[in-house]
Amino acid sequence: MMFSTKSEYGVRVMVELARQSGEEPIPLAEIAERGGLPLAYLEHLVARLRKAGLVDSRRGSRGGYLLARSPTEITMAEVVEALEGSIAPIECITEGADGSIVCSRETDPAHVCPTKLLWTRVRFSIVRTLQDTTLADLVLGPSLPASPLTTGPALPALDAVPRTVAS
């Protein structure tokens, strides 16, 4: 598994908030019940979302949570990163402060890690996809125009996706 239920539940919470996007905050208990999710656990997740500035909260009676921004302004990259901590395909690959990709196995700068190219590519494609998908995309549902990335009745199987590299 690549993403934990933190991301799964957290994204669902965001979708629920986006659907009822008015001035009135939505109590978390309502979201939990509607989605069949454990309330006490959601509280942890929504705390991360709040600290990341993705949701606002109102305490007290008639309180609850609401989106901090418009659904079109919230990317899945922000949501997932807030929930999971960071986006790294594998442990030895991390993002340096300057945005460069660092391999922890690379002690000797002379010979580079041969697998670094692979994990860098993978990370890049994941991040790009997460950033290209906004909360609004999910709320609108599958009524989007069919693009290569849109979910369809039958996505190509693993072996069916053509490779661009000549064999």
Added chain:
Amino acid sequence: MMFSTKSEYGVRVMVELARQSGEEPIPLAEIAERGGLPLAYLEHLVARLRKAGLVDSRRGSRGGYLLARSPTEITMAEVVEALEGSIAPIECITEGADGSIVCSRETDPAHVCPTKLLWTRVRFSIVRTLQDTTLADLVLGPSLPASPLTTGPALPALDAVPRTVAS
């Protein structure tokens, strides 16, 4: 973490085998020592690679492992899938027998899972990247022509990657 060390170590083993791609098999102990990896653990991983038909083995003295095919004919999708079991970004998403993407939370076929679009996109981009990268790409190292996917000195930071969706 999205991929375990199974993939990390396994890919390294494949690279080592590709580098010494002759008729002579390479004993696993040699690979383990060269990469500073635990031999007993590599035995588990290489067993998966063998069952997937990616490497051949010769028993007995002067035995060892060698690639079953040319490095240009081995994609990282095959390697990672053999090691990890399957490629799924999140638990609730699996690939059906017909290649379609199935969400386990979708009990009622009437209302589709709103987050399915996201995870389908993510899975697709990962698989595509893994299939576009062959073992030969890694062995040749960073001497490839610079492409948008090629590892560079400074890959864009998470927030620096431009989004294609209008804000």
Added chain:
DNA sequence: TTGATACCCTAGCGCTCAGGTAGGTATTCG
């Protein structure tokens, strides 16, 4: 003011699984 509502924080628990060890057996070369 008082209670109810709901956010907020810290601790901890059970279980799975990744990561690795151990020890034995089968097979081949010299």
Added chain:
DNA sequence: CGAATACCTACCTGAGCGCTAGGGTATCAA
């Protein structure tokens, strides 16, 4: 033969995920 190597099964251990428990605190309705 015996050294080297693949191959198989079982087992161990620590960490983290998923979740619960329970108290605290802010805010609103009445």
